[in-house]
Amino acid sequence: xxxxxxIRERFFPHIWCAGCGHGxxxxxxxxxxxxxxxxxxxxxxxxxxxxxxxxxxxxxxxTLHTIHGRALAFATGVKLSRPExxxxxxxxxxxxxxxxGNHFIHAARRNIDITAIVMNNRIYGMTGGQFxxxxxxGIMATTAPYATVDQGFDVVExxxxxxxxxxxxxxxxxxxxxxxLLREAILHEGFSVVEVLTQCPTYFGRRNKQxxxxxxxxxxxxxxxxxxxxxxxxxPDLIERGxxxxxxxxxxxxxxxxxxxxxxxxx
Amino acid sequence: xxxxxxxxxxxxxxxxxxxxxxxxxxxGYPITPSTEIAEALSARLPQVGGKFIQxxxxxxxxxxxxxxxxxxxxxxxxxxxxxxxxxxxxxGYAVMAEIxxxxxxxxxxxxxxxxxxxxxxxxxxxxxxxxxxDHAIVAMTASNHQDVFAVTVEAFNIAETYRTPVVLLFDEVxxxxxxxxxxxxxxxxxxxxxxxxxxxxxxxxHPYLPREDGRLPMSDFGGVHRYNVTGLFxxxxxxxxxxxxxxxxxxxxxxxxxxxxxxxxxxxxxxCLEDADTVLVSYGSSARSALHVVRNRRARGERLGLLELQTxxxxxxxxxxxxxARARSVVVVEMNTGQIMxxxxxxxxxxxxxFLANRIDGTLITxxxxxNILRLIQGRGV
Numbered sequence: 001x002x003x004x005x006x007i008r009e010r011f012f013p014h015i016w017c018a019g020c021g022h023g024x025x026x027x028x029x030x031x032x033x034x035x036x037x038x039x040x041x042x043x044x045x046x047x048x049x050x051x052x053x054x055x056x057x058x059x060x061x062x063t064l065h066t067i068h069g070r071a072l073a074f075a076t077g078v079k080l081s082r083p084e085x086x087x088x089x090x091x092x093x094x095x096x097x098x099x100x101g102n103h104f105i106h107a108a109r110r111n112i113d114i115t116a117i118v119m120n121n122r123i124y125g126m127t128g129g130q131f132x133x134x135x136x137x138g139i140m141a142t143t144a145p146y147a148t149v150d151q152g153f154d155v156v157e158x159x160x161x162x163x164x165x166x167x168x169x170x171x172x173x174x175x176x177x178x179x180x181l182l183r184e185a186i187l188h189e190g191f192s193v194v195e196v197l198t199q200c201p202t203y204f205g206r207r208n209k210q211x212x213x214x215x216x217x218x219x220x221x222x223x224x225x226x227x228x229x230x231x232x233x234x235x236p237d238l239i240e241r242g243x244x245x246x247x248x249x250x251x252x253x254x255x256x257x258x259x260x261x262x263x264x265x266x267x
Numbered sequence: 268x269x270x271x272x273x274x275x276x277x278x279x280x281x282x283x284x285x286x287x288x289x290x291x292x293x294x295g296y297p298i299t300p301s302t303e304i305a306e307a308l309s310a311r312l313p314q315v316g317g318k319f320i321q322x323x324x325x326x327x328x329x330x331x332x333x334x335x336x337x338x339x340x341x342x343x344x345x346x347x348x349x350x351x352x353x354x355x356x357x358x359g360y361a362v363m364a365e366i367x368x369x370x371x372x373x374x375x376x377x378x379x380x381x382x383x384x385x386x387x388x389x390x391x392x393x394x395x396x397x398x399x400x401d402h403a404i405v406a407m408t409a410s411n412h413q414d415v416f417a418v419t420v421e422a423f424n425i426a427e428t429y430r431t432p433v434v435l436l437f438d439e440v441x442x443x444x445x446x447x448x449x450x451x452x453x454x455x456x457x458x459x460x461x462x463x464x465x466x467x468x469x470x471x472x473h474p475y476l477p478r479e480d481g482r483l484p485m486s487d488f489g490g491v492h493r494y495n496v497t498g499l500f501x502x503x504x505x506x507x508x509x510x511x512x513x514x515x516x517x518x519x520x521x522x523x524x525x526x527x528x529x530x531x532x533x534x535x536x537x538x539c540l541e542d543a544d545t546v547l548v549s550y551g552s553s554a555r556s557a558l559h560v561v562r563n564r565r566a567r568g569e570r571l572g573l574l575e576l577q578t579x580x581x582x583x584x585x586x587x588x589x590x591x592a593r594a595r596s597v598v599v600v601e602m603n604t605g606q607i608m609x610x611x612x613x614x615x616x617x618x619x620x621x622f623l624a625n626r627i628d629g630t631l632i633t634x635x636x637x638x639n640i641l642r643l644i645q646g647r648g649v
Contacts, residue, residue: 008495010504010506011506040493041489041490041493044488044489056495057495057497057506057507060493061493062337062488062489062493062494063493063494063495063496064334064337064488064496065495065496065498065499065507066330066333066360066498067330067356067357067360067498070326070327070357073322073323073326073327073328073330073331073334074330074331074333074334076294076320076322076330076331076334077292077294077330077332077333077335077336077342078334078335078337078338078488079334080292080318080320080331080335081291081318081334081335081338081340081342082338082488082489084489085338085488085489102323102327103323103327105323106323106327256313256318256320259313260313260316262313263310263313263314264313264314264316
């Protein structure tokens with residue numbers, strides 16, 4: 001199946017700004033899905049609210065565009081009630097880790113078989129450029145005219161600590177790697193997280209004098225390195241890319257089948 | 268004793284009603300005084316091949332049941348005041364996206380943490396207007412366990428028929444009180460199952476295009492029709508739209524499908540109304556005290572009657588008007604500051620003859636409380 005067969009052309013053009021990285025994530029995701037040869041009927045995409053969350057409407061899967069921060073909670077209901085479906089949940093950084101932070105850590109703790117994609121552009125784009133829990137310190141935003149004093153989360157460390165059994169990171173510059181990671185994440189049985197550093201030239205780039213989309217993507221090239229590389233040892237400020245966690249633990253829906261078995265034995 | 272006769276709490280009667288109706292998925296979070304519903308379902312659902320999940324919070328519970336409903340299952344969550352507040356945004360999503368689901372609120376005293384282990388009926392208006400924006404909602408209640416069971420089954424039937432969330436507005440006394448429950452035989456109460464589309468795969472399916480009878484057949488997630496579900500105003504494909512015609516049409520549809528069927532959804536019971544010159548209007552555990560007063564006063568020759576409402580929303584104004592038409596006075600008996608009284612005043616031709624007998628201190632309103640109000644109305648002093 002060609003990549004374009006996954007798209008609802010009726011609903012284009014999309015709402016994203018010129019230079020936005022979300023389209024690259026979409027491209028990468030569709031190539032990953034295509035390479036897996038999955039049927040469109042087996043895939044449910046659940047999203048919340050924000051620029052990134054509009055991704056679901058453009059795709060020819062079962063799509064559930066929900067409320068701000070709660071996509072993983074909706075997805076948990078879909079998955080547990082029909083475990084044979086594949087759940088993909090694209091979220092923005094504010095959606096996933098500010099308002100949705102509680103659902104994020106608990107979905108990870110349960111190890112329910114859902115693929116969470118955190119499209120991290122370090123800003124609330126749809127509302128016009130407010131700082132997010134992933135902006136980090138010293139960032140200019142419409143709600144931080146004197147620069148942020150808030151520390152940011154590290155998505156990888158947070159996911160690992162919360163119990164996610166697959167955790168990876170890449171960027172919109174490293175699109176081949178991103179496709180491979182998304183493929184691995186979807187194949188993984190358990191809660192998988194892929195953080196994608198993506199550019200918002202309209203709000204983050206402009207306010208923080210990072211240039212346009214090209215300059216921002218070059219920044220991803222220059223400031224990231226493969227996980228465990230020598231470069232990281234020499235320059236701790238580099239952001240690592242690749243797979244950080246990949247382990248087998250009981251998946252939630254499978255574990256619940258044992259509950260059903262025990263309950264029915266007692267009957 | 269026959270196995271279908273039980274001595275249970277009201278919360279358990281609700282659980283039995285839900286299982287009877289075909290509940291297959293419950294998501295919840297512990298909260299007094301509704302916790303027994305989650306506890307009982309954690310045991311009962313896996314026995315019938317269903318799923319129970321304890322979520323991380325009240326919001327997540329509401330969201331999870333909406334997700335599960337889309338895969339074709341009958342779903343429910345249960346909570347009390349603070350949790351009901353937290354669920355409101357997702358409840359509105361279920362209204363907008365037209366997702367069948369049942370939300371139980373076993374009322375306790377509020378506002379805020381209030382009086383968790385005591386009775387109140389202060390969430391009547393929250394059930395009506397708790398979520399933001401213009402909308403319609405269905406809310407039902409009951410005063411005894413046999414009715415809790417029946418109303419719970421009815422809530423699932425209405426949710427499926429009209430593709431809507433239905434709120435079950437019980438209260439702490441009904442939830443925790445123990446009394447007899449007779450479980451009806453299968454088929455004794457008719458069940459409404461999910462209406463699935465007959466459109467075959469490969470043909471364009473419109474999830475939000477009503478049939479001639481107004482109903483919207485659904486297609487399960489995972490089935491042959493892939494479509495979009497959103498909380499934004501949307502067209503017949505479920506795709507976002509801010510076209511004024513689409514927005515107006517959808518909002519009218521959401522309100523009309525409930526309000527235009529007020530009579531079909533109206534459940535109520537009446538006691539001695541034929542010749543009553545004083546009509547008590549009540550619901551939930553308050554109606555138990557009201558009924559006691561009616562029986563007691565009738566024995567003394569007073570012409571007292573009771574209209575017990577089981578459907579609170581959409582408010583059955585025409586029925587209330589008709590039942591109260593011949594009464595010299597109407598006394599609304601409830602445990603709040605007059606939330607249903609205002610609706611009754613708006614329904615009857617002469618609001619001046621509507622009075623309130625209430626109690627708002629966390630204890631059950633007593634027959635004496637009601638009798639004292641009756642004496643005041645009759646000019647006899649307390």
